[in-house]
Amino acid sequence: MTLAGTSRPSAPRQLAAGVGNxxxxxxxxxxxxxxxxxxxxxxxxxxxxxxxxxxxxxxxxxxxxxxxxxxxxxxxxxxxxxxxxxxxxxxxxNEKVVAITVNPDVDAITIGVVGLGAELHKRIRFETASVPTVREAVNVVTAVVAGMQSELEAQFRVVGVGIAIPGLVNSNDGTVLLAPHLGWHDESVAGPMGDALGYPARAANDAGLATVAESLFGSGRGVSDLVYLNGSASGIGGGVLVGGSMLRGAEGFAGELGHTLVNSAGIRCHCGKVGCLETEVNLGRLLAVLGRDSLELDELDALLVPTDPAVTATPADQLTPDVRAEVDRQLDVLALAIGNFISVFNPESFVLGGFLGSLFAVNPERLRAAVKSVSFGTLGDSVRIDRAQLRSRLLTIGAAELAFAELLADPAGTSF
Amino acid sequence: MTLAGTSRPSAPRQLAAGVGNxxxxxxxxxxxxxxxxxxxxxxxxxxxxxxxxxxxxxxxxxxxxxxxxxxxxxxxxxxxxxxxxxxxxxxxxNEKVVAITVNPDVDAITIGVVGLGAELHKRIRFETASVPTVREAVNVVTAVVAGMQSELEAQFRVVGVGIAIPGLVNSNDGTVLLAPHLGWHDESVAGPMGDALGYPARAANDAGLATVAESLFGSGRGVSDLVYLNGSASGIGGGVLVGGSMLRGAEGFAGELGHTLVNSAGIRCHCGKVGCLETEVNLGRLLAVLGRDSLELDELDALLVPTDPAVTATPADQLTPDVRAEVDRQLDVLALAIGNFISVFNPESFVLGGFLGSLFAVNPERLRAAVKSVSFGTLGDSVRIDRAQLRSRLLTIGAAELAFAELLADPAGTSF
DNA sequence: TCCCTTTGTTGACCTTTGAAACATATACCG
DNA sequence: CGGTATATGTTTCAAAGGTCAACAAAGGGA
The missing domain is CATH 1.10.10.10 (Winged helix-like DNA-binding domain superfamily/Winged helix DNA-binding domain)
Incomplete structure (x- = not known):
């Protein structure tokens, strides 16, 4: 029924099938x-x-x-x-079969049109004056999609809407339990969005979608057991791929890897716990030593990462001792967390996105060595650590995957 | 093809199917x-x-x-x-279709005969003078099975051998990477055992098998996302059930939950890390305050756990302040670890076995409350925490599941 | 140009499931 | 006590899917 069989070990792994007939x-x-x-x-x-x-x-x-x-x-x-x-x-x-993707953020809402094969047809970033409410987000997206309507109808076939939310989402019903930076709390998002657009809509946590995207189209191609860690201004999110499928948990909230303990003597996190990874490995602290208020990722790379790809670590003299020390500290703490995840998941590889990717690029060898030294036995020796590849397309492609899921599971099903 | 279908949500979840035909x-x-x-x-x-x-x-x-x-x-x-x-x-x-189970330990080797439906037909505990080597274990099991041979042939049909190893096992090839308490290191176990007995043999980590057993026949019945934590004299092992199947990881070493950080200021663990759960929540420390050298689990229960089931916590006057304090400390540390696992796995329930079960039974409410206070947001409120049920049958039934796996996957396959 | 290799196409065949009709066994009701 | 309703096993048959084998097509190599 599927591809992968005992007699054909090289065939790709597939999902479980359905019922009797x-x-x-x-x-x-x-x-x-x-x-x-x-x-x-x-x-x-x-x-x-x-x-x-x-x-x-x-x-x-x-x-x-x-x-x-x-x-x-x-x-x-x-x-x-x-x-x-x-x-x-x-x-x-058929790349003309598309998903509409929505990625609400504190200062903008990004809307994309992505075809099968992860073909990015179009992307519009709509800047908002203030942090959008759910209703505002729905209105913005509705307006943008209305503007594209004739183009969509003429050239594409829309199969659904995928929404990537920076927060806790029950992806079964598309309800946001808590998205702290958006100020969304216990709100239905997929429902209203789908109703307004007239397409089936689904919502999920952004880091989880990023994991899927990287594993399918980015650094994690071909890997079925990987841990993705993303660092943004709002904290550290993550996702875990287990045997080729996302770790979802009982309610779909699994993978909050930023909220695992790395320092018992650390500070209290907004989540209520103490010494969470995201309080210790933190963009804010990095900006502080750099003397900056905010920074785009590209700028961060320009400041920190060696330009010569042959050089694995930034020469010490290019960074002030303060910066160097803070980067090293954060790398060491990150290694501690990775060591924990190795004990728990024994993944084939780690993929680091956002500022964690920059941090890693500053000195990959330090992180790799630190991971080895804080891992269970020799488990840290064989694990791969890579920087994420998809960058700006990441969430758009991840969200599209959400919208494509139903079609992929049953291509001949309810006609789209 | 399977049971579970979109149209039939109550049907049990099944595994993925095989190849084309x-x-x-x-x-x-x-x-x-x-x-x-x-x-x-x-x-x-x-x-x-x-x-x-x-x-x-x-x-x-x-x-x-x-x-x-x-x-x-x-x-x-x-x-x-x-x-x-x-x-x-x-x-x-047919409960006459059986698996032979082997559970080597430091002071004994337990051999079982388990039928389909987890029917425990027979169990023999063979005490060894010293910690057995792989060769000795194979010899002991061979001898015991030879003794049962006529009975096995007359009454049962043996489909295979399942071996539960307290250590890191590559369950693909049945090789033990490291079993510290047995002193086994990089040794093939399933191969020699299978050859000696003349049945196909498979080996896996004991805690993982315990997880499977509890999830199928014990406290975790019907739960598809659970975390099992087992405490023994040799440390804390665990297993994670994700969407109904075991978390194995890339090399099959996932689930080493005893080696996750709970105290940055803790002591160094034999695994090379610092502040591991198993160095902080530890039977040895408990025995120390009890003034005992060693203890059977039943004795521990008798000492600690309230006899009246209506009483949820042992009255303070039944325990000395020292003991009480140590129990509470261990419960609080355990809660910290559970809080971490909630962030990572968002499981439906936790099942606690071995001395962790006793610890929990001393004061279930303290652990539950502590878990709530150290969990990500409100995720700790809905999680269930139970004591393991299978007790002494646990590993025998878990190991049998290993031996049954192939038969269950293809009942009409190679005739057993 | 001829042969070989690989792959698409077509129709016969096998296997499996499901549906319908019938048979069977129990409870319920007067 | 017998008829009716209900649920389930049994049998037969049709539908659908996949494989297989034979044939056709399209290119490389000598």
Missing amino acids: SNDQTRRHNLSTILTMLHHGGAQTRAQLTRRSGLNRSTIGALVTELADLGLAYETEPHDSGLVGRPSPIVHA | SNDQTRRHNLSTILTMLHHGGAQTRAQLTRRSGLNRSTIGALVTELADLGLAYETEPHDSGLVGRPSPIVHA
Whole structure:
């Protein structure tokens, strides 16, 4: 029914299937499988799909035809592969099938249009005078989408809306339990947004979506067990990929990695605990030693990170001792947290985003060495640590994934 | 293909299916589903299987017949249910289909015979003069099994061997990376054991197996997101159930929950880190204030835990102030760790085993209150905390699950 | 140009499930 | 006590999916 089988260890891992019916269910699962392969793995030949799925040539032919009929995929002329044998046509996920993404922040709301294959068609950043309320966010998005309506109708097929929220979200019903920086508290977001736009909408925590995005299209490609840690002005968020799927927890609040203990003698965190990672590894403290009020990430990189890629660590003389000391302190604390996560998750790799990425880039070797020294036994030796790749596209692509989820699970389902 | 479907939310969650072929694969999956339901959910009527699986009456009939033909299930006369309609026969997993379980410890090796449905047929505790080596363990088990051979052949069908190891195990190949208390280091265990016994053998970490056992047959029944913490003389082990399946990690070493930070000013742990949970919450410290060298768990309970079940906390005058203070300190530290795990996993419940269970039973309300006060926001309010139920059967049943895994995944596969 | 390799296409075949009709066994009710 | 309603097992048959084998197509290599 799926791709991955005991007899075919190289095939990608797939999601669980649904209920009884063989006919319907089998086909649904295989359609889902193929479309997901195209979306996450990019365009590929029918022959590749055949090999990777473990399904029969004939079946792949039928499935691709059905996906094409559904308008979800299309085929193009074969490449000049140079190999013997009949050339195999290239199958593409239809990038005109799009998700609308919404990313509310304290000073702006970013709206995106993302196609299958993570194709970023369009992005609009709408600056707000003040921190938006839910109602304001809905209004802004409705207005922006209304402005694009004719273009959307003419060129695209919208399958849904994905909303990335910087806070605690119950992703089952799209309710925000608490988004401290937005001041949102116990509010339904996905419901009103979906009603206003006329498309099904889903909301989830931004760090979790970022994890998904990096794991599918960024530094974590091909990795099924990874921990993503993102540092922003508002704190440290994270997400955990376990066996290829997001760690959600009973209520969908798992992965609050910024709120784990790193210093018993630390200060009290806004979350109520003491010595949380996000109180110790903190952009504010970094800015303080840099003598700055605020900073864009690119500026931070320019200030801290060695420009010569051959140089792994910034020469000490480029940074003042204060800055150097603070960076090192934060790296060491971060290592402590990573050491904890290694004991707990034994992941294949860590991906660091936001200012954690900059911090890491200042001196990757210090962090790697520190992680080794504070890890359970030798577990820290084999773990990979990378900087996030997607940067500004991260949340937009992550949110799109949320909107695509239903389509990918059942491509022939309720017609979009 | 499975049980759980969007249209049938109450159906149990199932594992992912295998590769392409519909015919073979569909049947395999459904057989697996039904046998798993019988094994984990106990004997039930065909009508119940029909409802819970979402499959058709006819299909269930065929599947049950096939399982019966395979010798994995049998039917008995219907109960006098008192309901209208034709009575439905009761289907049982065949408890004569057994796993041999092995649980090596510092002073003894426990060997068990466990049938489907977690039926404990037999258990033998073989005391060893000294800490056994792998070779000695294999010899002991071989001898014990040889002694039971005629009985096994006459009454049972052995499908495999499950070995629970107190240490780091690569459960893919059954190799022990490190079992400090046994002094085992980088040794293959499942291989030699399986060869000696002539059955397929698998090995895994004991705490992980305990987690599985409690989640299926103990305090965690029906819970798909739980954290299990076990305290023994050798430290604190744990396991995490995520969405119904064990958190394994990239190399199978996830869940070393005893080695997460709880006190930055703590002592160095044997694992190389500082301030680990298992150095702070520790049976040795408890024994020290009790003035004892060693203690069986039952004795500990008798000393600490209120006998009257209506009393939630031991009256202060039953414990000396020293003991009381140490118990409270350990409970508070444990709460800190649980608070961390809540941030990370957002589980539905925690299950506490070993001396952690006793500690909890001394004063459940103190732990619950402390957890609330050190949890991320209100996440600590809804989490359930229970004491483990399976006690002495825990590891035997957990290890059996390991041996049953292959059979459950493909009941009609390679004939056992 | 001919052969080989690989892949798409087509139709026959096998397997599985589900649905319907029928059979069976119990409770309920007068 | 017998008829009716209800629920479930059983049997038969149709629908649907996938595989397989044979054939066709398209390119490389000699």
